Amino acid sequence: MAVELNHTIVYARDRHESARFLADVLGLEVGADWGPFTPVELSNGVTLDYATLRGGEVAPQHYAFLISEAEFDAAFGRIQDGGVEYFADPMRTRVGMINHNDGGRGVYFMDPSGHGMELITRPYGSGQEPGRTGV
Missing domain, CATH: 3.10.180.10 (2,3-Dihydroxybiphenyl 1,2-Dioxygenase, domain 1)
Structure with missing residues (x-):
């Protein structure tokens, strides 16, 4: 099997706001929440799973x-x-x-x-x- 990136977690101050922002810019859909994640799936199947960071600052x-x-x-x-x-x-x-x-x-x-x-x-x-x- 070839190695492929499947997903990554993207920490955000507000997962819904950040997922919607990216999806809107790229013309994509925000997926249904899955546990603590809000996904944005790219055309190659990679998913950015947005999660709200609890405490601390988001590392850019x-x-x-x-x-x-x-x-x-x-x-x-x-x-x-x-x-x-x-x-x-x-x-x-x-x-x-x-x-x-x-x-x-x-x-x-x-x-x-x-x-x-x-x-x-x-x-x-x-x-x-x-x-x-x-x-």
């Missing part, structure tokens, strides 16, 4: 989603329409911009719990860009 993580150009157009439109601040870089210095890494498009934004979210249309290393080597 980074989640990158590879999507098609058409999906990028739709998701980026929802980001803009929702007034979500976005960036062209993970350090959040290029505010209000997207990037064109590897000949595609990419954008970074934060979810309600402070996780860094990234949308890309080309996998890293799949093309060439100035100042960067790639396959």
Whole structure:
């Protein structure tokens, strides 16, 4: 059997708010609650199981989603329409911009719990860009 990622738990301040936020941006559905989890299933079968953290602070993580150009157009439109601040870089210095890494498009934004979210249309290393080597 090939090794595949099946699911991961994403801690949030409010599992429902964070799951709904991501699902709305990506044009996905939020699944039915399952115990302490609120799932968002991706098209490759991987599930992000959101759980509300009880006590303490949510440790920010980074989640990158590879999507098609058409999906990028739709998701980026929802980001803009929702007034979500976005960036062209993970350090959040290029505010209000997207990037064109590897000949595609990419954008970074934060979810309600402070996780860094990234949308890309080309996998890293799949093309060439100035100042960067790639396959």
